[in-house]
Amino acid sequence: MLKNVSHHTIDVTGLNFSYPDGHQALQSVSLYVSPGEKVALVGPNGAGKSTLMLHLNGILRPSAGLVRVGGLQVTEHNLGKIRAWVGLVFQDPDDQLFSPTVFDDVAFGPLHMRLGAEEVRQRVRSALAAVHMSEYPERLSHHLSMGEKKRIAIATVLAMDPLILVLDEPTAGLDPRSRRSLIRLLAELPQTMLVASHDMHLVAELFHRMVIMDKGQIVADGVTESIMDDTDLLEAHGLESPCH
Amino acid sequence: MHVNLVDQYVRGTSTIHRLDTRVKVTATLLLILSVSLMPAGKWVAFAFLWAITLVLTAAAGIPIGSVLRRSLIALPFALAALTLLVTVPGPPLLELPRVGWTVSEPGLVRFASILLKSWLSVQIAIILAATTHLTDLLWALNSLHVPRLLIAIISFMYRYLFVLAGEGFRMARARQARSAAPAGSQSTGGNLAWRARVTGWMVGQLFLRSYERSERVYQAMAARGYRGQIRRLDPPPLSPRDLMLGALPVTAYAVILAAANWC
Numbered sequence A: 001m002l003k004n005v006s007h008h009t010i011d012v013t014g015l016n017f018s019y020p021d022g023h024q025a026l027q028s029v030s031l032y033v034s035p036g037e038k039v040a041l042v043g044p045n046g047a048g049k050s051t052l053m054l055h056l057n058g059i060l061r062p063s064a065g066l067v068r069v070g071g072l073q074v075t076e077h078n079l080g081k082i083r084a085w086v087g088l089v090f091q092d093p094d095d096q097l098f099s100p101t102v103f104d105d106v107a108f109g110p111l112h113m114r115l116g117a118e119e120v121r122q123r124v125r126s127a128l129a130a131v132h133m134s135e136y137p138e139r140l141s142h143h144l145s146m147g148e149k150k151r152i153a154i155a156t157v158l159a160m161d162p163l164i165l166v167l168d169e170p171t172a173g174l175d176p177r178s179r180r181s182l183i184r185l186l187a188e189l190p191q192t193m194l195v196a197s198h199d200m201h202l203v204a205e206l207f208h209r210m211v212i213m214d215k216g217q218i219v220a221d222g223v224t225e226s227i228m229d230d231t232d233l234l235e236a237h238g239l240e241s242p243c244h
Numbered sequence B: 001m002h003v004n005l006v007d008q009y010v011r012g013t014s015t016i017h018r019l020d021t022r023v024k025v026t027a028t029l030l031l032i033l034s035v036s037l038m039p040a041g042k043w044v045a046f047a048f049l050w051a052i053t054l055v056l057t058a059a060a061g062i063p064i065g066s067v068l069r070r071s072l073i074a075l076p077f078a079l080a081a082l083t084l085l086v087t088v089p090g091p092p093l094l095e096l097p098r099v100g101w102t103v104s105e106p107g108l109v110r111f112a113s114i115l116l117k118s119w120l121s122v123q124i125a126i127i128l129a130a131t132t133h134l135t136d137l138l139w140a141l142n143s144l145h146v147p148r149l150l151i152a153i154i155s156f157m158y159r160y161l162f163v164l165a166g167e168g169f170r171m172a173r174a175r176q177a178r179s180a181a182p183a184g185s186q187s188t189g190g191n192l193a194w195r196a197r198v199t200g201w202m203v204g205q206l207f208l209r210s211y212e213r214s215e216r217v218y219q220a221m222a223a224r225g226y227r228g229q230i231r232r233l234d235p236p237p238l239s240p241r242d243l244m245l246g247a248l249p250v251t252a253y254a255v256i257l258a259a260a261n262w263c
Ligand SMILES: Nc1ncnc2c1ncn2[C@@H]1O[C@H](COP(=O)(O)OP(=O)(O)OP(=O)(O)O)[C@@H](O)[C@H]1O
Pocket: A019, A020, A021, A023, A025, A043, A044, A045, A046, A047, A048, A049, A050, A051, A052
């Protein structure tokens, strides 16, 4: 599944970003994720997590600073390649699943990579199998439950065979069982991963490294265990250790 | 939570359900075309056409009663032809009291024919809608070279109608939950002006939410490689059997149409 193993890195340096209304959402953010590493991104509401993620495949462009993915700078010219490498799953699955049927949605990425019909069908099959939803291609997106939608949303990017997965709050709104099986799924996947989450149990369980953002800045970056032990740091940024 | 708006589609495995959607769409259009070309006043021919649609309905396994009930939506539109009663010249049939307009015989014939035609056409369209899922319909329109932009608009509408209905429903519920009655009063939710204001505000909110959602959906599409052109899988080849099955009712209609023009 993994091609170019040495290249699927995320490398953000000195990233600044302001929204058109003037709100500065990111301030000199620097982050390096090495190939195959899984990193959690935590922080209070409005910290800038989603904003950072939208930079990783060129949906938002830096006001200043550099974003490189797989060794390539995110520019108009590289956009096609970078979007094929980076699978971005949005916070709300109703944004991610925009087609009437599950099949159409999962096929959307591969079709827009201009793959052949047989290859597209094959990719839809294996992506749905990877999220354990093989029986779902004919289903209508609007009749799915929240947990099913989240899984299908992940399948829509897996079908593009990405090197890097960027997931925005994958476990939000899930019941304990769906959450558990999603965690198992994420542990199975081999890709480089950056996952934004408020779910500290998920972070503690799945990620060796975590990054804390607050007010548009990265305020901590290190081994999950030691950060989780630093209750003062967590409290200062409105977070809670999972042991409480 | 999600809202279940009713789909017209009725699950089934009849021959008509399994017919190639492209054939179904084309046959439906041709049938409706021949209905609209029927000369006025050929009642026997209309009876034959109706008999065929009944056979099709039965073959599709849809309850005839429900088709008839749903086909009533044609009525209000056909009423637009009501003026024909008094505007077509011809031997007077009766005089309307007070206004002094006369209903002519050819006027009545034309009006009744239009009523019948629209009612028949709607029945034919209902057979298509009841045996074809909207997603298949969109796919067929695509392979029949309907502009992709149009198809994309219909498919987004279908997808987000449900999301939007859900949002509207949640907002209405939130309003109700906060419309408490003051102690001793019977009515809840304030006076009419207040309710109108809240409703207006809710519609505005709904618009803003949809607008913001459209932006996020566009981002999700762009993230998966969309660059301004929607791509779809190419359709499989048409089977001769499906073509022949589709040609059957169309031929029958064409024969009746020819006969009605002849006699
Ligand atoms: N389209 C926009 N226009 C203006 N400001 C925005 C826009 N989107 C987000 N913001 C602002 O940017 C800041 C960062 O938002 P972002 O969505 O990245 O936060 P987040 O860390 O993902 O929060 P959450 O945990 O709630 O998802 C917030 O203050 C937010 O209000």
